[in-house]
Amino acid sequence: MITKIAITEDNFFLAKAVQEKLSFYDEFKIKFFAENGKDLIQKLEKDSNVDLILMDIEMPLMNGIQATEFVKNRYPQxxxxILTVFDNDENIFNAIKAGADGYLLKEISPQKLQKSIIEVLEGGAAMSPSIAFKTLKLLRNPQAFENQKCEEEIRLSTREIEVLEQLSRGLNYNIIALNLFLSPSTIRKHIENIYTKLQVHNKLEAIEKAKINRII
Incomplete structure (x- = not known):
């Protein structure tokens, strides 16, 4: 029986490297390549006859975790x-939460990749050893992960805090730039970084979260 596989990877050379690993096994057929999560979803809408997706995490437009959640909701079968170089706790936690059936590192050998694919198709959960160890740690002490995540979210630089304080006073970008002797484009960049670190989408959310966490 042939297993139809889609590879979602924004780096052409890494995608080809994965294809090469799979080429040793006649039971695998590459159905298509996708450059990111949005590209994957568009291709699945045209033809969802796919058994398994090898999914990178860090991709433009829609990352692998967002794409995993979408695909699992729309095509649960x-x-x-996950096939990535990133093994940090947050990616592992979010990938599993999104519904991933396994989490592998890209350094994996062709033999182990083949074994992992078969394991997942048979209903198992495949993980690289280091990922399995980190997952056990997360399960045993989820509170430590939440505390760590919270600390990471609110670690703003002194300049970012200054910009946030100015924002909380209702000042616009140009006035903030004048007050801090910076260009408006630099202020915009600081605000983008603040939104990313606080995981918010607008000024009001940023100010509210900063006040709750006593940043300002």
Whole structure:
């Protein structure tokens, strides 16, 4: 029986490297390549006859975790194996939460990749050893992860805090730029960084979260 696989990877050379690893096994057929999560979803809408997706995490437009959640909701029968270089706790936690069936590192050998794919297709959960160890740690002490995540979210630079304080006073970008002797484009960049670190989408959310966490 042939297993139809989609590879979602924004780096052409890494995608080809994965294809090469799979080329050793006649039971695998590459159905298509996708450059990011949005590209993947568009291709699945045209033809969802796919058994398994090998999914990168860091991609433009829509990352692998967002794409995993979408695919699992729309096409729950498709298995998803994360294949990435990122092994930090937050990615592992979010990928599992999104519904990933396994989490592998890109350094994996062709033999182990083949074994992992079969394991997932048979209903198992495949993980690189270091990922399995981190997952156990997360399960044993989820509170430590939440505390760590919270600390990471609110670690703003002195300049970002200054910009946020100015924002909280209702000042616009140009006035803030004058007050801090910076250009408006630099202020915009600081605000983008603040939104990313606080995981918010607008000024009001940023100010509210900063006040709750006593940043300003």
């Amino acid at each position: 498709i298995k998803i194996l």
